[in-house]
Amino acid sequence: MAKKRSVPPKQSRQRPQAGTSTRRTTTSSRAKSPAAARPRRGNGPRYEAADITVLEGLEAVRRRPSMYIGSTGSRGLHHLVYEVVDNAIDEALAGACSRILVRLRADGGVTVADDGRGIPVKPIPRSKDRRPAVEVVLTTLHAGGKFDGKSYVVSGGLHGVGVSVVNALSERLDVQVARDGAVWTQSYSRGQRLEKLKKGQATRKTGTIVTFWPDREVFEETEFKRDILAERLRELSFLAGGVEIALVDERGGREWREVYKAKGGLADFVPFLNQGKDTISRVVHFGGKKEDAEVEVALQWNTSFAESLHSFANTINTHEGGTHEEGLRKALTNVINRYARSRNLLKEKDPNLEGDDVREGLTAIVSVKLKEPQFEGQTKTKLGNTDMRSFVETTVNRHLMTWLEEHGGDGKRIIQKGSDAAKARLAARQARDLARRKGILDSTLPGKLADCQLAEPERTELFIVEGDSAAGPAIQARDPAYQAVLPIRGKILNVEKARLHKTLENKEIQALITAVGTGIGEEFDLSKARYGKIVALTDADVDGAHIRTLLLTFFFRHMYELIDAGHVYIAQPPLYRVNLDGKPQYLFSDKELDRLRTSNGKKRSNLNVLRFKGLGEMNAEQLWETAMDPDQRTLLQVTLEDAATADRTFSVLMGEDVEERRRFIQENARDVRLIDV
Numbered sequence: 001m002a003k004k005r006s007v008p009p010k011q012s013r014q015r016p017q018a019g020t021s022t023r024r025t026t027t028s029s030r031a032k033s034p035a036a037a038r039p040r041r042g043n044g045p046r047y048e049a050a051d052i053t054v055l056e057g058l059e060a061v062r063r064r065p066s067m068y069i070g071s072t073g074s075r076g077l078h079h080l081v082y083e084v085v086d087n088a089i090d091e092a093l094a095g096a097c098s099r100i101l102v103r104l105r106a107d108g109g110v111t112v113a114d115d116g117r118g119i120p121v122k123p124i125p126r127s128k129d130r131r132p133a134v135e136v137v138l139t140t141l142h143a144g145g146k147f148d149g150k151s152y153v154v155s156g157g158l159h160g161v162g163v164s165v166v167n168a169l170s171e172r173l174d175v176q177v178a179r180d181g182a183v184w185t186q187s188y189s190r191g192q193r194l195e196k197l198k199k200g201q202a203t204r205k206t207g208t209i210v211t212f213w214p215d216r217e218v219f220e221e222t223e224f225k226r227d228i229l230a231e232r233l234r235e236l237s238f239l240a241g242g243v244e245i246a247l248v249d250e251r252g253g254r255e256w257r258e259v260y261k262a263k264g265g266l267a268d269f270v271p272f273l274n275q276g277k278d279t280i281s282r283v284v285h286f287g288g289k290k291e292d293a294e295v296e297v298a299l300q301w302n303t304s305f306a307e308s309l310h311s312f313a314n315t316i317n318t319h320e321g322g323t324h325e326e327g328l329r330k331a332l333t334n335v336i337n338r339y340a341r342s343r344n345l346l347k348e349k350d351p352n353l354e355g356d357d358v359r360e361g362l363t364a365i366v367s368v369k370l371k372e373p374q375f376e377g378q379t380k381t382k383l384g385n386t387d388m389r390s391f392v393e394t395t396v397n398r399h400l401m402t403w404l405e406e407h408g409g410d411g412k413r414i415i416q417k418g419s420d421a422a423k424a425r426l427a428a429r430q431a432r433d434l435a436r437r438k439g440i441l442d443s444t445l446p447g448k449l450a451d452c453q454l455a456e457p458e459r460t461e462l463f464i465v466e467g468d469s470a471a472g473p474a475i476q477a478r479d480p481a482y483q484a485v486l487p488i489r490g491k492i493l494n495v496e497k498a499r500l501h502k503t504l505e506n507k508e509i510q511a512l513i514t515a516v517g518t519g520i521g522e523e524f525d526l527s528k529a530r531y532g533k534i535v536a537l538t539d540a541d542v543d544g545a546h547i548r549t550l551l552l553t554f555f556f557r558h559m560y561e562l563i564d565a566g567h568v569y570i571a572q573p574p575l576y577r578v579n580l581d582g583k584p585q586y587l588f589s590d591k592e593l594d595r596l597r598t599s600n601g602k603k604r605s606n607l608n609v610l611r612f613k614g615l616g617e618m619n620a621e622q623l624w625e626t627a628m629d630p631d632q633r634t635l636l637q638v639t640l641e642d643a644a645t646a647d648r649t650f651s652v653l654m655g656e657d658v659e660e661r662r663r664f665i666q667e668n669a670r671d672v673r674l675i676d677v
């Protein structure tokens with residue numbers, strides 16, 4: 001991260017002349033620049049010391065936006081909204097804010113309004129320059145003004161680069177603050193103020209309204225996706241229980257609005273995640289406090305075989321886990337075993353239940369709030385603060401034991417579930433040994449795999465296709481140097497409904513595992529992946545979508561890291577080929593066909609439309625052009641933007657509740673949390 005540069009006091013500098021570098025960021029490069037070495041005085045507009053800090057700080061953000069917001073794609077774009085919302089959430093966590101509104105405006109901008117204390121407007125005490133604090137906050141990197149160690153700050157965490165970054169990356173940003181008896185306003189463009197802070201109408205209210213228009217020069221796309229925002233805002237409403245968060249979409253004619261509010265906090269989150277599953281216990285919900293940290297935990301078991309454990313620190317999803325998660329796991333195993341023994345539900349001769357047994361079918365959330373969170377790991381989503389381990393552990397030990405003692409029926413079902421899991425685990429171990437003996441998990445490649453010649457995973461791709469009819473053209477079409485094709489027959493097993501040994505007995509799954517090469521579950525090893533890209537290439541119809549979802553569920557449950565590391569993709573085969581004035585063109589949806597048919601308000605009649613009923617109907621050249629040629633195809637990378645909700649998506653899609661599943665599929669026809677690459 002670039003640091004704020006301090007500028008020698010009283011030294012004022014001139015706007016650099018044309019031809020000299022405006023991108024000085026370090027003292028050393030300044031020394032090398034002749035223009036800077038000989039500062040001229042007297043001509044042209046002068047920059048105050050503070051302005052130069054601003055220019056250098058925010059200029060760095062504009063020059064390398066990805067360093068601050070991760071990317072300039074869709075993810076980075078949405079990050080801007082989170083950044084502002086996180087500040088409002090901080091107000092809520094400080095007990096100063098009860099309502100947040102996010103409004104997607106028809107003009108492409110977004111407004112985030114909150115009823116917090118308002119960004120301070122007075123000059124910062126003892127500061128050298130007397131600019132209003134709000135201006136400093138909006139123009140200085142990391143100047144949240146709240147890093148006093150007194151409060152839990154989300155905006156200092158993972159997202160926490162500060163609203164100044166949003167300002168730097170916006171064509172325009174308007175801020176309106178209600179505070180100190182008045183409404184104050186100011187506007188910016190690309191991080192530079194357009195005017196001084198203006199004092200307006202008197203008011204007794206407090207709050208902040210930030211409206212910004214993301215810079216089209218910076219972002220590859222500037223259209224906010226309502227669903228992506230909805231997911232995070234809903235999650236936040238659970239994590240900051242009691243805060244009302246409204247999302248309003250004014251684009252596209254009719255106004256759309258959803259309000260998220262979870263009075264019960266995490267106690268509402270767990271049932272939300274368990275939708276579509278059959279639960280076997282009530283929700284266990286408790287919390288703990290110590291001097292400078294808080295923890296909140298919610299647990300509920302269901303009949304599924306999946307563990308779904310999510311952890312957060314200061315509302316940031318700690319995908320990589322960390323000390324809080326370790327504390328929770330340790331206490332869970334410990335308490336459940338102690339309880340089972342005390343009730344004689346585990347006999348003396350029985351071995352202890354293992355952690356995996358205890359967590360089978362468990363949906364759990366642990367959320368901690370702490371003063372100075374340490375984020376570690378590859379994606380900086382692993383909590384490192386060591387005191388959180390014992391803090392969470394002792395809290396869970398105490399409360400879960402009490403709860404079990406008071407809820408004997410639930411306790412019995414939970415122990416039964418764990419014992420069943422232990423039995424299944426032993427059976428699975430036998431199955432795995434069996435599989436290994438049969439060579440499923442070693443290097444014997446499946447017979448129907450048409451492998452590629454190269455063995456460099458950085459370059460190789462595996463296309464998983466549906467059945468032999470699609471395999472034919474795909475094998476013909478591919479570049480055998482680096483593209484492999486694996487046909488799988490019909491619908492593969494729904495792993496959501498099956499235990500490991502059943503999964504392993506399935507021929508299609510076996511082929512998949514050996515072809516990919518990583519192994520599964522505990523034995524998963526990313527370094528053994530035989531291909532860099534695993535591509536699901538299924539038909540563009542409902543059946544194809546179903547098979548694709550089954551494949552993704554398999555990867556999600558058994559090769560999670562493969563998705564997490566960005567190796568899983570979806571190819572998009574076309575639905576139609578049209579001949580438009582003699583030129584062939586591929587279309588990927590009915591919508592595209594409709595659009596083409598009625599372009600310019602007129603109906604086209606000279607279209608010669610061919611509908612592909614499946615990949616099997618395409619010839620090799622067509623398939624190569626549309627789905628396999630790296631220069632022409634569009635691959636969608638499967639991401640786990642939000643593991644908690646992704647998990648729910650999979651459960652709803654693949655779980656027991658048929659009605660819920662049908663509804664979900666209808667509403668989310670094509671899109672299962674995918675982003676373009």
Ligand code: 0RA
Pocket residue numbers: 084087088091114116117118119120137144145146163208210
């Ligand atoms: C600096 C200090 C304080 C609050 C904020 C900034 C603040 C920033 C944003 C951004 C969007 N909404 C916001 N609300 C508040 C603390 C204020 C105090 O101590 O009174």
